Amino acid sequence: MDLSFLPDLQSMGIEWATVAMFGSLLLLLLTGMPLAFVTLLVALIFALGWFGPMAVPLIASRIFSFVNSFVFVSVPMFVLMAAILDRSGIARDLFDAMKVLAGRIRGGVAIQTLLVAVILAAMSGIIGGEVILLGLLALPQMLRLGYDRRLAIGVCCAGGALGTMVPPSIVLIIYGLTANVSIGQLFTAAFIPGFMLACFYGAYILFRAYTDHDAAPIAKPEEMSRREKLRLLKGLFLPVLVVIFVLGSIYGGIASVTEASAIGVLGVMLSTVIRGEFSVGLMLGAARQTLATVGMIVWIGIGASALVGVFNLMGGIQFVSGLIQGISDNPIVVVLFMMAILFVLGMFLDWVGIALLCMPIFVPIIKNMGMDPVWFGVVFAMNMQVSFLSPPFGPAAFYLKSVVPDDISLGEIFRSLVPFIGLQILALGILIAFPGITGR
Structure with missing residues (x-):
């Protein structure tokens, strides 16, 4: 040649x-x-x-x-779960069921939206479908009730992006494959930080609701019979059962991540059968969506x-590692420099590319400094939370823009996300300062 x-x-x-x-x-x-x-x-x-x-x-x-890699099989499984959820009425019934739990407090619909986002994240770990579902289900209702537009937009976008942090996160699976660390350990370590971030969002919603009554009014209470409440609460049963089986089998050591993903797909499919929604068309559509994403x-x-x-092979990784480690003798300074690199890359690149390009360089440095690569994986996932919302190419904003009314511009969506980005950066700082939060 x-x-x-x-x-x-x-x-x-x-x-x-x-x-x-x-x-x-x-x-x-x-x-x-x-x-x-x-x-x-x-x-x-x-x-x-x-x-x-x-x-x-x-x-x-x-x-x-x-x-x-055998573990990689779990990626299409979790994507398929999300695709089936997109096409079924499970998310809609889940949202309706949350009315019973959060309907009578100020800002209740926003809290309801956040709770649905957490459950959906714990079912599939994919953000695109969640943001779109919340944009279709929750955003119109909040706008109709007179919620502050930016608060409503931010809740749907930031809540839908929680799939990055809450297990079974696809981001953590790809990191585990790249860094050669246990994905089960990553899921366990990310559990508390993921819910900590969700609590930050909830606290911000309540703060806005009770300091500015016009930002998040109380929805007019609906008179419901006990029978109607029980009917709505049934919408919680199947999704929560799927979450318990998927995460419980992983945390309990009963199944590997790959096996648990198969359990999740089976659980969601059985849910559609029980609900009378299963059809060949639904499965073909979900399969096509999965094929495109994977x-x-x-x-x-x-x-x-x-x-x-x-x-x-060129010796580049050793060269770049030497440059990064030469910045400071303080490991925290080195980690902060890495976070700055990831933050900038997250504005322009897809998280999959960032993980696969950067982690082979960053993870050996973390290990050489005596730090825990599992903890660093959770920190990386939290950083990617920021990238999903950050301009100019924050994917969560573009997902939401595809389903919102025409009078909501992309610029307004990005401006609405500023407080939530601040909360993500706060959570990232806490994770770096207090690594014990991950249980490591």
Whole structure:
């Protein structure tokens, strides 16, 4: 194979090669090319330019090790759970059932929305469908009742993004695969921080509701018979049962994450059968949605795995690790620098790409400094919470924009998210300052 057209990249040295590699990534991403293809193309060019044709099998083996992981099977399972939830009436009945629990307090509909968001997050760990569901179910009701628009928008967006933190989070699964740490331990460590963040949101909602009565009025109480309350509360039974079986089997050591994901899919499918909603059309639609979502994750994973593999063979990971560790002798300063890098990347890149590109560099540094990679995984997931809401490309805002009225602009959605981003940063700071919150 004639490769004379490629420059001799080895002559550049690892320092300039690193600059050239990430500069190429940035330039190609600015053209609008998908991240998966950008990383694959850059990996191929640098592999051939640095090592020659013999490097291609090394790239293939790296890719195979990524897609061959048994735990990765849990990703399409949890995505399928979310897709079935999107198409069934489970979320709608869950929202209606919460009226009984949160309907008579000031800001009750916002609290109701937050509780639904937590349960949905604990069922599937996918944010896109949750944000859209809350935008369709809860936002119109809050706006009709006279809620402050920004508070209502922020609750739907931030609540829907809780799937990043609350187990079984797909973010934690991808981190566990990349960092080679126990996903079960990650789920256990993320449990309290995830609910801590949800409590921060709840406290903010109540603060706004009771300091500004116009921001979150009390909904006109509905007269309900005991029979009607029991009927509504039945909507809680199946979702909570699925959560108990999925998370209980993981925390109880009964099933692995992969096995628990299969239990979750079976539980959601049985729920649709019991509710009389199961149909071939529903399953085909859910399967297509799952294929599209997982296909995106797999292709990004393939490209990022190839790029990191080539960069590692070039000696780039050791070079960048040395640079980062040379910033300070204080491990907390190094962690804060990493968080700043992730925060900036989160404004422009998908979280899957960030995890697969950065964690092979960051996690060895964390281990070398004597810090817990499981704790760092929870910190990473909390950082990605911020990226889901942050402009200019916060995906949660775009998901919500797809279902809101035309008079709600994308700019207004991002402005509505500012207090919630502040709460996320506060939770991130607490996690870094008090790692014991994760139980590690």
